[in-house]
Every structure is written in C-alpha cells, then in structure tokens.
Amino acid sequence: MTRVFNFSAGPAALPEPVLRQAAEEMLDWHGSGMSVMEMSHRGKEFIAIASEAEALLRQLLVVPANYKVLFMQGGAIAENAIVPMNLLRGRTGIDFIDTGEWSKKSIKEAKKYAKVNVAASGADTGYTAIPARETWQLDPGAAYVHICSNETIGGVQYHFTPDVGTVPLVADMSSDILSRPVDLSKFGLVYAGAQKNIGPAGLTIVIVREDLLGQPHPMLPSAFDYKTVAENESMYNTPPTYAIYIAGLVFRWLEQQGGLAAMETHNRAKAALLYDFLATTGFYEAPVAKDCRSWMNVPFKLKDEGLDAAFLKGAEAAGMVQLKGHRSVGGMRASIYNAMPLEGVRTLVAYMKDFEARHG
C-alpha cells in the first residue's frame, strides 16, 4: 500500500490513524456485530457515538453552554439558503463581507431571501486581501453580518475576529474550522461542511446561539429548521451516521494531538514553511497579502504558466497529488489542513526547489 500526500481542497486528506481505526472497526463496532453504517440512528450504540462526537467537538471548540451543536446535511452551499431562512427573524437585510468565490456564492443565494448589503469587498484588490474592518459599511438594522473565515479558493483568511457590535456575526468556516482556537462567543452562528477539515462529505456542522432560534421563514423545510433539529438532537431525520462516526474519531485524534492550540502551532509551522520559501524565489509567486494569507489553502503560481503541466506531472510522480489550483483562478494550490503532516509540506518545498533548479 502506498499513500500519497494529498493536497486536495476537499474532500481532503484524513488522519491516517483515524482511517486505520475505521478499517479495524468496519465489520464489528465494539462487539456490536455491526458496522456503524448498519446501525439504527436511534439505537443505543449510535446514540453513544453521536453524543461522544458532540461532547468532543464542544470540548475542542470550547462551545459555550448557550449554543447548540447541530449535525446536518446539505453542505455549506445549502447553508447559504438555510442560514437566511432561519436567521432573518422578521428583518429584511443582511450584511455581507465579500472576500472571494465562496462569499460571492453565499451572497447570490441570500439574495433570494433578503436584501443584501455588501458592506465591504475585496474585489478591488482582486480578492488578495480581507478589507480592513474600519472600511466596512455595516447596517445596524441587519439581521446578521456574514463572513467567510477562510476563502478556500483565493487563499485569504481572517486572522482576527471582527467586532460587529450587537448584530450577530455568522461565519462560513468550512475550510478552517478546528484549525486554531476561536472565541465562539463572538459569533451568532458558524457552519462548516465536514469534507475539508473534519471528515467525510455529507455532514455539515452548525453551531448556533440559542436565542437566534425559533422564527423561521414559513417555507423553510422542517429538516432544515435549526430549532426542530436542535430539539431532536440532530435526529429529526436520519443524520449522516457514518460521517458523524468518522468526525468523532477525528475529534478524538485532535484531542490526542493536544487540541486546537497544538493544531494552530502545527498549521502555522506548515504554512510558514511554504510561504517563507515562496518569498525567496522569483520563479513562483504568492498573490495574497501577507497578513491575510491562509494557513489552510496556499495558492501560488509558476511565473511561466507553460510549466504548469510539467510541475503537476512531476509532483504526482513524487507522490503529491491535487496541487492544481481551482479552475477559476488557475495556477497551483496546496491545501494543508490539519491532517497534512509537516513532512508533506517539506516534501513539497523540496520538490519546488528542485523543479526551479531544473527549469528556472
């Protein structure tokens, strides 16, 4: 068996010990005689798996007691509709900070339900920076302020939590949840698809302050009503059981690594290795402003695009896959989520140096 260094933006690499444990438990979970995939979601075994996953997640993220943790489906793109349908609560407007592709998708969807105010946009910098907080034109009557904490495609990330006063702050954290400690009490709601930094696709995590629940849009499907989902402990309908089980194993693994403070150190070190190298060469370029660079998704370009195909081919031959940048921006992108070991980034940087020496 040979495992590659997988730099995919998502679905992405998972910690190897988690995959090994899942393999061991595949046919018979803890003497139950069943795979987790075959269990009733209402049986005592699965209830134990789901409640342990929630408890571990609460512990890792230090989720305040007045917040609900919901295990849902539909991904972050579905949340682009589900969030406004739950959180407008009689108001008409939403403030958005537009920092790139994923912000734009959220804005487009929210426009079906609300008056959208783009309070600040990174468009004039080509989405290479987060607009400074002082420039945001917020509406004090907005239902909430929406940000994308890490733009997976453009590679810009917030390295601060914006103060937006009493209006709830909502964040799409799909690609950086659990990558570092975060003060959730500063947010009204955060959501994340699992397939970047948590586990298998199919699970969406929503963490929401309780007082924001209970005035849904009348057309909101019940399965997407946060209050209904919360009251039924994420079992109003059948949840993505196997994905929750794997997420639980990942949470346990994160705890064993030393929790989110240790993850921050690990992720900073990996990102620094790559960005520090990029700063030393004119052969490659990193487009994003220094203070907004993502620790999770590192976009870079070869100055000579004509070498892109050779770069990717050589990387693959050396056991590194999925380095091609998103089709909308081109170039390369190395996604280096929690599960990417330092060794993977070292191998990449060594390959980049070698490629430059041969083609520069």
Ligand SMILES: *Cc1c(COP(=O)(O)O)cnc(C)c1O
């Ligand atoms: C991947 C991603 C999405 C889309 O998630 P789906 O699970 O495909 O709906 C949305 N926002 C961000 C920031 C992402 O990284």
